[in-house]
Structures are given as C-alpha cells and as structure tokens.
Amino acid sequence: MNNVADKTRYWNPYVSGVLLGLLLFLSFFLTGHGLGASGGVNRMVVAVEDLVIPEHVDRTPYIAQMAGGDRDPLGHWIVWQVVGVLLGGFVSGLLRGRVKVQTYHGPQISSHTRWGYAFIGGVLMGYGARLARGCTSGQALSGGAVMSVGSWAFMLAVFAGGYGVAWFFRRLWQAGE
Amino acid sequence: MAPFDLQALIGNSGSYFLYLAIGFGFGFILESSGFGDARRLAAQFYFRELRVIKVMFTAIVVAMTLIFWSTALGLLDYDEIWVNPTYLWPGIVGGLIMGLGFIMGGYCPGTSLVSMVTLKLDGMFFALGMVTGILAFGETVGYFNAFWHSGAMGRFTLPEFLHLETGWVVFLVVCMALVMFVGFEWIRGAIYGKAK
Numbered sequence: 001m002n003n004v005a006d007k008t009r010y011w012n013p014y015v016s017g018v019l020l021g022l023l024l025f026l027s028f029f030l031t032g033h034g035l036g037a038s039g040g041v042n043r044m045v046v047a048v049e050d051l052v053i054p055e056h057v058d059r060t061p062y063i064a065q066m067a068g069g070d071r072d073p074l075g076h077w078i079v080w081q082v083v084g085v086l087l088g089g090f091v092s093g094l095l096r097g098r099v100k101v102q103t104y105h106g107p108q109i110s111s112h113t114r115w116g117y118a119f120i121g122g123v124l125m126g127y128g129a130r131l132a133r134g135c136t137s138g139q140a141l142s143g144g145a146v147m148s149v150g151s152w153a154f155m156l157a158v159f160a161g162g163y164g165v166a167w168f169f170r171r172l173w174q175a176g177e
Numbered sequence: 178m179a180p181f182d183l184q185a186l187i188g189n190s191g192s193y194f195l196y197l198a199i200g201f202g203f204g205f206i207l208e209s210s211g212f213g214d215a216r217r218l219a220a221q222f223y224f225r226e227l228r229v230i231k232v233m234f235t236a237i238v239v240a241m242t243l244i245f246w247s248t249a250l251g252l253l254d255y256d257e258i259w260v261n262p263t264y265l266w267p268g269i270v271g272g273l274i275m276g277l278g279f280i281m282g283g284y285c286p287g288t289s290l291v292s293m294v295t296l297k298l299d300g301m302f303f304a305l306g307m308v309t310g311i312l313a314f315g316e317t318v319g320y321f322n323a324f325w326h327s328g329a330m331g332r333f334t335l336p337e338f339l340h341l342e343t344g345w346v347v348f349l350v351v352c353m354a355l356v357m358f359v360g361f362e363w364i365r366g367a368i369y370g371k372a373k
Contacts, residue, residue: 010211013228017235020210023202024240029247030195032180032258035203037287038311041304045311062318077196082290084200085207089291092208103298104215104283111298118215118299121282122289122306123313124274129286130314131325132271134261136285137203139268141233143261145240147335147346150263154272161276166222169280173219 009096024145033077034142038126038135040082042066043073078138106173117172179253204291213292215283215299222280224365227358234354245347265328282306 011019027034043066050057050067058068067073093099105114129135132154134143140158143151183192210232211217220226247253279285282303284292289307292300318325335350336343 010217010228011206011209013210013231014235016206016210016228017232018239020203020206020232020236021239021243023199023206024236025243025247027199028240028244028258029179029253030181031183031192031199034259035199035287037285037290038307041286041290041307042311042315045308046315049312049315060315060319063315077192080193080196081200081203084197084202085204085287085290086200086294087197088201088204088206089208089213090204090294091201092205093213093291093295096209098208098213099295101296101298104292105299106216106219114299115302117281118283118302119306119309121278121280121284122303122308123310124278124306125282125284125286125289125303126307126310126312127314128271128274128278128310129307130271130311130318131274132268133264135275135287136233137287139261141236142259144237146244146255146258146260147241147343148261148263149330149333149335149338150265150268151261152335153263153265154268157269157272158276158279161273162222162279163276164273165277165280170223172281173216173283174223174225 020141021145024141028142028146031077034138034145035081036078036134036138036142037082037085038129039138040076040078040080040085041126042130043076043079044082046073106171107175108171114172178251179247180257203287204294207288207291208295212288213295213297213300215292215297215303218285218288219280219283224361224368227361227365230357230361234357238351238354241347241350245343249344260332260334263328263330263333264326265330267325267327 024034046063046067049063050073057063090099103111103114105111132139136158139151140155144155183195187195207213211228217226217228221229244253244255248255284300284303286307289300289303293304335346339346
C-alpha cells in the first residue's frame, strides 16, 4: 500500500470536518433540518412497495404514514437530499478518477467473503437505523450538533457497539498477525 | 429570522433544488474524505486511521458553535430547527445493532451510497442489504411498537439534561473533541508506532 499517495488524494480530515460542519450549519440555518441518508432510502423503498403492493402499504401503519392512500413518499426533503448525495459522491469520484468497478476488502479475505459480510452488515445497518429513527448522518451528526440527548446516547451506542465487537471481526479488516 | 419558510420564499421546486444542492455538497465531502472506502472507515475501530472521528467531531463542533452563536445573536430561532426527539431505548439498541453492522459491513447508510455510486461492489452489496433491512423493519415494527416508543422524552437537549447554560455545553463538547483527537492519536501511536 502506498500510503503517501493515498493521503495526498483524500482531503485532510480536519479540513473535511470544517467544511462538513459549515454545510451542516447552513442546512439548519436555511431549512431548519440537518443532513440525512437512511430516511431518504427508506422513502424510496416505500415508494417501490407502494407501486408493487399498494393494498399492503395501506394496511401497515408504519409504511402507510409515508405512502398510504394519496400520500407521496417521495415528496419529502430527505429524498431530494439523498439524490444529491448520490450525484455529489459520483462527481467527486469522477474528478479524482475513483469511479471504477472494484471491491474494497481487508488483506486476509476474498472479494466474495467481503460481499457476504457487506450484505449482512447492510441488513443490520438498515434495520438498526430505522429502529433508532436515523443513522450516522441524521442522528449522530445532525442530532449531535443540535444537542439532542437521544442523538448523543445513540452516538455512544454506535461507537460502543463497534469497538465492542471489532476484536472478533479483526480478520475482516486487519493484516495477519 | 432563520430558518426560513422555504415554501413561501422559493416554492416547491426551489426548495427541492436547495435540498438537492445540500445533498450534493454532503456526498462530495464524504467521497473527498475517503469515506467511500470501507477499509478507511473500519480502520477507525482498530485505531489504524482516525478519519471518522476527526471529520465527524470537527463537523459537530463547528456546526454546534455556529448554531449557538447565530442563536445568541438573534439570527436563528433554535426553537424552530429540528431537534431529533429522544426515544432512549430504541435509540440505544438501534445504535448497538448499527455498531455491529458497521464492523461487518464497513459502511454506514450515507457512506455506502457514495461507495455504491463510485461503483464499489462491496458498497453495492451493503446498500442492497440496507434496503433489505429497511424493508424488514417496516414489516416487523408493528410487533414491538411499545418498545419502539419507549424512553420517549420529546425534544430534550443536553443543556436541559445537564442543567447547564448552552454556552457551557458547547465549551465542554469542544473540549471533549480536543481530548478525543489527542487521545486517539496517542493510542494509535502506541499500537502502530509514530511513523505513519
């Protein structure tokens, strides 16, 4: 791994942090909302459900509040923000030559193993984020900045969970001992 | 006074464009910070790289300070901005599940979108899993609705919880972030050496 070249290609994390903080502030200042991700994906999922099985959507309270009857799950700010995230990530990758088909995995595992764990991790993330009413963006970052007690408790739980199990999954990410 | 009534000011399509632009900036910053790469995100939990904590807490401190000052100067109405309501128990359990999901999957929802859109296959599998998990939640939450609403405290902020002036809370969070930055660097140095 050529760490020197890698480091010059990505922004300094403190610079990123300041820019992200300014953007987050601007978002609250202009719109009254912070940043989000999983909520937008949630609404996209529900929109597809509403196309395929509309009766089921109307009968399930949690989904019905977003898409029941005439409600449009996509007519919500967070959906547009998620579309923006996809575009912004793509343009940033394009400018730096990072848009290419590849799999990021630890040195000890194959791409296939990585895909399997990525999928399982994704399931847990998706479920956990809805249970917690937000993800790293919507709860930890945004709720953290406006000093919500629940968001800080959530943030501590995510880091506690991550550090708590990291040792058991070290083979996924670390070099051999 | 901010925040603004966007509907009245720039209409429906105008507000959607604004949200799109904010999202664009968010995605751009995430990708530029290296957050489209699961190895760099996961490295936080092995103290090998500290990007996650540096970016996240710098952002929180900057945004929090600006919100505090603009409120103090009367430019922003803090009562009008969205503060995530506290539902303590589902928040904590959801957070723990996400910690596990993060170590196994290497992304969080936002970063997986950036990874996916730059054609990383692991990001795509993660995003597929995330959609599955979200779908599963919508179908199952009906069975444990009471738990999902447990520990409800409404709009409950750190200054209220700690019985401190907001300015002091901001000051303490800034101090905590600085201690974390130094502390995590120290741990990394102790494990991997100073060289990197």
